[in-house]
Amino acid sequence: MNKRILAKLVGFGLLFFVAIFNPCSSFAQGAGLTTANQFFYQGNSAYKEGKYDTAIDSYEKVASLGLESGNLYYNLGNSYFKKGELGKAVLNYERALFFIPNDSDSKSNHEYTLSFLNSGPQSFGNWFERFANRFFEEVTVNFLTILLSVVYLITILALIRNLFFDGAKRSIKILPLVLIPLFILSAVSLSRKIIYLNKGAIVISKEADVKFEPITGATTYFKLTEGSKVEILERADSWYKIKRPDGKIGWVDKTNLESLFGRPGYR
């Protein structure tokens, strides 16, 4: 009886794994992908010739097809850097790092661009979130999602096993002690990444005044420099309510910012 149930469970687990390792991310199919590749290579050749505006146009066309990749954002970052728009370069390197977080080229160029803007890497979140993020710095959102799911699944399997084998070996009892911290860390890190993914924005103007109220004549609370990270908390007409990594909150004219991935109408 017990063995039958276990066998069923294992079968079910396998099915589950198949389900998650075939991510349902629908790839752009056929014609769309070919066109996208064409635009991409057009962008590359324009870049080689030093026509950075043309290159940016071509890369943006790929994006306008509803497609994105780490390499695409990286090349966009390079083009903006060459054009001298460092804020936009930082924005695109940040985007690229979401897809190819352990790409040394992206990291190097990102840091190099920041060094021009006299700012170092900043990060959001409280100490625990930053601590958790340190473990998963070089991991994509999808990978972290799968990891979290797998840890969750293993935890449940371990619990079920404990049900059937009361006098289970010590190793099985210790397993949760490893799994639970891992689960918490990956969950915290993932939530932090998702928040930044949706709310994150980069200052693209040379300098931006952050005001106490979303009114043109309002008092300036603090200033943001090009390339700084912020999180958009609220959107009202032409104003964004933003939060700086150090926790200061104020209103800034939306033309100064560009979201990482968040939709313009995001609320």
Next chain:
Amino acid sequence: MDAIRRVNVFIIIGLTFLLHTVALAKDINFEATVDRNKVGLGQTLQLELTFDGTQNMPALELPAIEGFQARYLGPSTRMSIINGQASSSITHVYTLLPVKKGTFKIGPFKFEHNGDKYSSNSINLEVAEEAKLSEDKPSQEGQLETKDLNERIFLRMQVGKDKVYLNEVLPVTIKLFVNRLGVRDIQYPQFSHDGFSIGEFGQPRQYQETLGGINYDIIEFNTTIFGLEPGEFRLGPANLQCNLIVKKQNRRQAPASSEDFFNSDVFDNFFGGYQTYPLSLKSADIPITILPLPEENKPAGFSGALGFFDFEATVNPLEVKVGDPVTLKATVRGQGNFNTVNLSTVSLGNDFKAYEPQVKQEKETKTFEQVLIPLNTNIKEIPAISFSFFNTRTGQYETITRGPFPVKIVRPEKEEGLKVVESKQPAVPSLKEEKLGKDIIYIKDNPGELRKKGDYLYKNKIFLGFQVIPLLVYLFIVVVHARNRKLKTDIKYARQFLAPRKARVGIRRANSYLEKGSVQEFYDTLFETLQEYLGDKFHLPSKGITISVIDEQLKNRGISEEILAKLKDIFLECDMVRYAASQLTKENMQNSLKKLEEAIDYLQRDKV
């Protein structure tokens, strides 16, 4: 045994001590000093008779001294340990009161104690008129008068000789003489040294010296110089900066009366009674002639070494294989300017591979170690090596030659081609930091994995849906597991739980007998099923269920009469079958089955 050995040890220690004291007695030094050698009439001076090296020396009866009256004040002893060497002394202090003016010579004092005779030095004293001296003496102690001070603290510079050769090392001694003054913050002396190169000052020495009968504390600074070009030069004068500690202005010369004593500011004496007084001392300058080295007889290998040297050279090992190293070690020993000591290079020809010599310079030696590698077996000797220097004592050039050194070179055991083994020097990595330009890294040439925008797994509803499944499975398993466990452990629960299931099986079997028309089997099955069901349901032994039991057990459980009647009917019919099976029709059987189903239904539904 042990005790005897211990006694022996004590005796030896005791004897050693005794011998030691005897040895000390012979080393006793007897010296007479005065605190000043100019004194006015009516003033006193102190005479100190010091025995160095002992503390067991009684005061001697001073003989009558011409022109002075003497009075014994008392002894003072001193013990000091310097660098582990203990020294002790006793000083007997006397006051001398001059009785007439003039120049006197006191001493030498002679003293005999325990059969040993001691004799001191003599001292010249000048007694002036009181009036004259009172001008010399500072009217108040706080004011320092230069004339007086010059005799109590001064600087002297000395050099070994006044004629030196170019590059010859000349020791310079600068002494600071201090007599009964507090001095501190003494800085290293400085002196002008045109035409000379000076070395660094060593650690200053501190000792006492008697000059003209006056005891001085001496601080001695030593350094060396050497001339840089021939000619007449003046060395010095030397300058030295220090701070004098002087008493603040003090009205009280000596506490003449108790009143005076109390009037004086005791605290001032204790805490604020002293002040520092910066002092710059200057010595005389010294003329020095620097002689050029004579050109005649100058050896070919002379490299400027001056002084007085000895030279040795050794070769080790004396027998080697071709390609193995031989060390030639040359040592120059002596006194002089080692900076200019150099060996004339030996011409080794093509027979040797020679490495740069390793030079080690110490205070009085300079060692050269050169590694030579013989390249063939024809070598019989290592050529002679010579060292030339200018002997400053004789004023002549000298050349010392050592060698040649016979060596035996043998063929290497293996017949292999001549192989010079280079000493493996670690490959020196270039330590220069890479100074390269920095720029952004070039673009990627492929688009990578293009995906639909904003397509993340965490947003995927199917994926998220799947996440719920394991949890549901878990909850399901927990429930099932808990029930299974209860079925195993709780018999009453298990019987009640399984009763309807068993009854259903029985009814199905009875049904099939009904269709076949086998009455006997039908009622048997019916009876068994009912018995078993009721037994399981109410946790009673199944075989013992009869009508009477039903009456007893079920009535007080609140089961309706109707159902009880139905149950009784079934039992009655089952009984009847045994006696009159033929009287029961198919209709009866169907009714009975129906009744049974209704009864079980009721009992299950109403959860009795």
